[in-house]
Amino acid sequence: xxxxxxxxxxxxxxxxxxxxxxxxxxxxxxxxxxxxxxxxxxxxxxxxxxxxxxxxxxxxxxxxxxxxxxxxxxxxxxxxxxxxxxxxxxxxxxxxxxxxxxxxxxxxxxxxxxxxxxxxxxxxxxxxxxxxxxxxxxxxxxxxxxxxxxxxxxxxxxxxxxxxxxxxxxxxxxxxxxxxxxxxxxxxxxxxxxxxxxxxxxxxxxxxxxxxxxxxxxxxxxxxxxxxxxxxxxxxxxxxxxxxxxxxxxxxxxxxxxxxxxxxxxxxxxxxxxxxxxxxxxxxxxxxxxxxxxxxxxxxxxxxxxxxxx
Amino acid sequence: xxxxxxxxxxxxxxxxxxxxxxxxxxxxxxxxxxxxxxxxxxxxxxxxxxxxxxxxxxxxxxxxxxxxxxxxxxxxxxxxxxxxxxxxxxxxxxxxxxxxxxxxxxxxxxxxxxxxxxxxxxxxxxxxxxxxxxxxxxxxxxxxxxxxxxxxxxxxxxxxxxxxxxxxxxxxxxxxxxxxxxxxxxxxxxxxxxxxxxxxxxxxxxxxxxxxxxxxxxxxxxxxxxxxxxxxxxxxxxxxxxxxxxxxxxxxxxxxxxxx
Numbered sequence: 001x002x003x004x005x006x007x008x009x010x011x012x013x014x015x016x017x018x019x020x021x022x023x024x025x026x027x028x029x030x031x032x033x034x035x036x037x038x039x040x041x042x043x044x045x046x047x048x049x050x051x052x053x054x055x056x057x058x059x060x061x062x063x064x065x066x067x068x069x070x071x072x073x074x075x076x077x078x079x080x081x082x083x084x085x086x087x088x089x090x091x092x093x094x095x096x097x098x099x100x101x102x103x104x105x106x107x108x109x110x111x112x113x114x115x116x117x118x119x120x121x122x123x124x125x126x127x128x129x130x131x132x133x134x135x136x137x138x139x140x141x142x143x144x145x146x147x148x149x150x151x152x153x154x155x156x157x158x159x160x161x162x163x164x165x166x167x168x169x170x171x172x173x174x175x176x177x178x179x180x181x182x183x184x185x186x187x188x189x190x191x192x193x194x195x196x197x198x199x200x201x202x203x204x205x206x207x208x209x210x211x212x213x214x215x216x217x218x219x220x221x222x223x224x225x226x227x228x229x230x231x232x233x234x235x236x237x238x239x240x241x242x243x244x245x246x247x248x249x250x251x252x253x254x255x256x257x258x259x260x261x262x263x264x265x266x267x268x269x270x271x272x273x274x275x276x277x278x279x280x281x282x283x284x285x286x287x288x289x290x291x292x293x294x295x296x297x298x299x300x301x302x303x304x305x306x307x308x309x310x
Numbered sequence: 311x312x313x314x315x316x317x318x319x320x321x322x323x324x325x326x327x328x329x330x331x332x333x334x335x336x337x338x339x340x341x342x343x344x345x346x347x348x349x350x351x352x353x354x355x356x357x358x359x360x361x362x363x364x365x366x367x368x369x370x371x372x373x374x375x376x377x378x379x380x381x382x383x384x385x386x387x388x389x390x391x392x393x394x395x396x397x398x399x400x401x402x403x404x405x406x407x408x409x410x411x412x413x414x415x416x417x418x419x420x421x422x423x424x425x426x427x428x429x430x431x432x433x434x435x436x437x438x439x440x441x442x443x444x445x446x447x448x449x450x451x452x453x454x455x456x457x458x459x460x461x462x463x464x465x466x467x468x469x470x471x472x473x474x475x476x477x478x479x480x481x482x483x484x485x486x487x488x489x490x491x492x493x494x495x496x497x498x499x500x501x502x503x504x505x506x507x508x509x510x511x512x513x514x515x516x517x518x519x520x521x522x523x524x525x526x527x528x529x530x531x532x533x534x535x536x537x538x539x540x541x542x543x544x545x546x547x548x549x550x551x552x553x554x555x556x557x558x559x560x561x562x563x564x565x566x567x568x569x570x
Contacts, residue, residue, distance in 0.1 A: 017570065056412050057570060076320070076415045084413040090406035094334040103333050106326045107414035155414075 007032055007159050007190045008053060012062035015048050022048040024214035025062065030159075035181075035191040037205030039198075039296075041304055044211040046194040047087060050163050053192065054084050067158065080108060083157030083189075087164045089144045091136045097147060098123065098132040101154055108155040115154065122150040126180065142173025149180065160184065161192045166200060178203050198296040208296075212304040222296055229302055230294040231256040233272035237279070238263045238288040247279055254278060259298075261306050268294065319419040327416060327424025328431070330407075335432075346389065347439055350381040354444075357504065369506055371535070378449040379534040380503030382440045382458055383527040386465040389436040391494055393429040394473030395486050403483070408568055418565045426470040426557070433466025434459050444534070452536025461533075464546075465526045467553050472522070474560035478567050497523040502531075525549050 008030040015023040023045040030036040038046040051057035052064055055075035064071045066078045092100050098119055105115035123129045126146040131139060139147065145165065152160055165181065166174040181204055185191060195201050201208055202222050209219040218225060239247065244265050248258060254275040257268040269275045272291040280286055335342075358374030368376040401407040408421050438459040444450055476489050500507070500514070501523035507515055518524045525545040532538050 054413055056409075076318070076417065079413065079415045082413070086409070086413070088406075090410040092330075092334075092407060092410065093405050094337070094407075096337075099333060103330050104410070104414065106329055107323070107411060107416050109322070109326070109415075 005032060006030060006065075007067060008036075008192065009065045009068075010049075010062065011064075013049070013052065013059055013064050014061045015045075015052060015057065016060045021214055023052070023059075026209075026211075026214075026216045028209050028216060028219060030190060030192060033185070033188045033190055034206040035185055035193060035204050037201045037208045038192070038194040038211055039196065039201050039205075039208050039300060040194075040211035041196060043213075044304075045214040046211055047163055049211075050161050050192070050194055053161055054082060055079050080155065081158045083152035083155065083160040085145075085148050085152045085160065085162040085165055087167065087194075089148055091144060091147060091151070093136050095136070096132070097128065097134050097136065097139070100136065100147060101151055104151050105154045110155060118154060118156075119150075122153055125183075126150045127176070140173075142169050142176065145169060145173070145177060146180070149177070153184075157189065159190045159192070163194050164196070165193060166195075166197065174200075198300060202296050210300060210303050217303045218299070225299045226294050226296060229257070230268045230298045231270045232294060233269050234290075234292050234294045234298055235267045235269060235272040235275055235279075236288075236290040236292075237265050237267070237286060239265055239283065239285055243283050243285055246282055250278065250282065252278055257302070259302055259306075266298075268298070318417045319423060320417070321423075323416045323420035324423040324427060327411060327421055328427045330411070331424070331428035332431075343435075343439065346392070347385065347436065347443075349388070350385045350440060351443065354378060354381050354447075374447075375449045375451075375535070376531075377504055378444045378447070379458070379531040380501075380527050382437055382444060382534065383461075383465070383501075383523060383530045384498055384503055385436040385440045386433040386462050386526060387469050387494065387497065387523050389433040389462075390429040390466040390469035391473045391489075393432050394425065394470045395477050395489055396483070398425060398474060398477045399480060399483050399486060402477070402568070412568065418568050419561055421568070422474060422561045422564050425474065426467060429470035429473070430463050430466035433469070434462030437462035437465075441534075450534055452534065454532075454536055454538060455534045458530045458533045461526060461530055464549050464553070465522075467557075468522050468526075468549055471553060471556045471560060475556070475563060478560055478563035497521050500524075502527045522549070522552065 006029040008028070010026055010028050013023060013026050014021070026049070038049060040046050048057065052059050052071060053066060055071050055078050058072065067081060069078050071078060092103065095103055101119035101122060102112065102115045105118070123132050126149065128143060128146055128150065131143060136144065149165070162181070166177050169177065178200070181191065193204055205222060207219070207221050208225060209216045211217070220228070237247070240263065244260060247265060252275070254269050254271060255267050256270065259266040267275060276286070276289060276291060354374065354377065358377055362373035365373040367373070411421055412418060441450070441455060441458050445455065480486065501518060501521045503523070507518040507524065525548045528545045529542050532542055
């Protein structure tokens with residue numbers, strides 16, 4: 001991998017809290033102007049990784065460079081160029097909406113006239129102009145998230161890190177946020193996003209690292225991940241245990257892989273309809289069948305398992 | 311390994327933290343300044359006029375005149391204490407203001423020093439307003455009184471150090487009450503605000519000498535009443551040594567709490 005122009009470069013990165021290892025030696029590179037996603041179940045180490053990139057949590061070992069600078073001793077310089085959108089809104093409840101932006105800008109030593117102009121611009125961009133004098137507590141969840149993103153953009157960051165940017169939002173608000181993030185990407189702002197929504201990862205991310213239990217289990221483009229692990233289509237059938245084996249023992253190239261959960265058999269294939277025809281010849285028990293396009297969720301469940309990790 | 315090496319501190323960034331508090335204060339000062347200063351003023355009236363009617367003279371002064379400088383001192387203590395206990399706790403745990411600041415080029419050291427600067431500012435504002443009220447009531451006797459608010463800087467710094475240290479050890483906001491009932495209230499009552507401690511038994515005087523508020527009172531009273539003696543320097547030195555020794559303590563404790 002070309003390390004020279006990487007915005008973020010991690011090698012053997014680890015983080016422990018006491019005996020709990022949250023991140024267990026991960027390597028990844030984020031390239032300029034791309035949107036890089038961390039996808040994983042709760043507790044996979046996504047937020048910890050984001051906090052290390054944001055220079056607010058020291059790594060335990062390994063190396064982590066942002067803009068070519070070491071996060072261990074260049075925190076201030078790195079943070080000057082970062083835009084951070086945390087998972088839970090930590091807006092300033094004691095200040096009205098517009099001052100949330102202008103006061104925040106001071107921490108970056110942005111002159112107040114510049115901050116005034118930029119806050120107006122960003123409130124416009126995020127469709128919050130009407131609320132500029134409102135208290136934060138009067139905002140809806142979607143508005144808060146948009147204000148958080150605006151705040152993170154006050155310093156014109158070269159890299160934005162967004163931790164679950166649309167968790168808890170209704171579909172309209174999610175699409176608005178996605179739309180804004182897409183516009184940012186078009187402007188060339190590099191983004192790192194964590195999410196456990198597959199559609200979000202597919203919408204936003206050029207490349208994905210799937211994390212599980214503190215490790216990166218896969219790292220590729222969404223399309224390649226689906227192609228590599230699943231194929232084009234998925235066939236779901238509910239069958240008794242014995243007949244599952246019958247189906248799986250079919251000697252056909254149509255089955256690229258499979259997963260099984262209780263009475264559900266999930267078959268990965270490039271042509272699921274044809275596969276279903278073949279299966280119908282061996283078993284009569286095909287009342288419940290679904291043929292659908294494959295997606296990232298199939299990859300995710302295949303790689304991180306179907307059990308709850310909590 | 312720790313990325314935030316000791317003293318990753320920038321005066322400019324601490325000033326930015328202070329500015330944030332000023333911005334917030336601009337929205338609330340009208341309501342808070344009245345409610346916060348009500349407390350010492352009620353003491354001044356109730357005890358000064360009420361108890362004062364029975365107490366003949368205290369150190370050759372009308373009772374109300376004796377306690378007025380003491381209450382200027384205690385307003386310094388309460389201003390810095392409220393700011394660094396309840397308000398700081400809310401900023402750490404509920405509003406997570408510090409977390410937001412630390413995502414910017416602000417370090418935990420900048421946050422702590424900025425908060426101390428702000429608590430000190432608030433103490434100075436309160437001491438100034440109290441001095442104005444006391445002067446309006448005709449209880450000031452010397453032009454040296456104009457130096458009393460400056461003691462808000464040193465006194466506010468001292469009580470901010472104490473308050474932040476306590477807050478950094480807290481698990482729940484209910485524990486803030488202990489600080490007031492077991493520390494602030496006894497200081498208020500036993501530090502020479504309401505009666506001189508000089509004539510009390512040796513043991514009480516020794517305890518008073520450990521009280522941070524006592525030294526503040528012993529500086530501000532002579533200033534307001536124009537009774538300057540060299541003894542003031544001892545009290546000034548006591549406070550100066552205190553802040554020099556203990557300022558680093560809350561910085562380290564809060565770093566442990568905020569950087570994980």
